[in-house]
Amino acid sequence: MRFFDALKKDDPAYEIFNSALDTVFDEGDGVTEHIERLTDQARLVYLLWCLDGEVHNGGFDQLFTNSLGNHCLEILRHLEVVGATNSHRLLARAVSWFPNSSPSRNRTERWSQHESFSDNPEYQAEMDRLDTEFYEYKDNLASLVNAYVARHPDASVRA
Template sequence: MSEIEKALLIKDETESILKIQEILWKKTELFDDFENLNEAEQTFLYVEILEAEINNGGFDQFFFNSSGDYATETLEALKRIGATKTAKLVEEAYSYFPENPIPKNNEKRREILENIDEQTSEKWTQLEDKFYLYEENIGSLVLDYVRKNINDFK
């Protein structure tokens, strides 16, 4: 039985997710280097990183940190796990970013964020409030995704 399969046996959803995260982070050389991960493993981490960033500091933080480098991939990851409502919300947040597609270059994004207008900030805050309502159980969806794609988790 693999470490991921053992993690899926943990009854507490949050603990199971944290264990899988720990396993996948060990596979990365740096915390934002996903080249050692396949698409399924990246999907898991993109979703979890988005959730952590939004819960900790909102869309501003998501875009400001290296997580913003993977904005496009994160949106695709949400769709891949079946989090369609959350994907629509995130897509709307992306639409308010002054430059689309969202730059992969962190410095460029930070420059843009320094000049963000109050209206955009307010729109992001409203979307964050919707995000916190958790219309979809993202944890459950991401664990179901792992179960369905267990052969891709090494």
């Protein structure tokens, strides 16, 4: 699927996300994510759409314990690309709890990192504050990602 094809729909980014989701889990076990199958542009759409859903579902803390947490640093770069300055600031603050502000890309290692501070009342209070501010939706990620899709009509989903 080309991004141009999605521009005819009401929510182009959602169309790209769904196509990316099918691509990521196509011909697999339904659990293993094959994000390498996506173009750089589709990765941005996929990861930012997942971030939005993940944080709205369970907050930044959930992001760190789920597989999407493997991509925190890439997500930070993508937030800059689309101009989501508030979301970038919030995620950067959340990842600052990890050594060198760098959550491991390995989920098991990241769980171990997370375990070292997750019971800290200061961490829990800060995550609550960051989540609450994210829920205010100052950046409107959906609009920013739709604008990104519109700026890249020649991009495709599959690498």
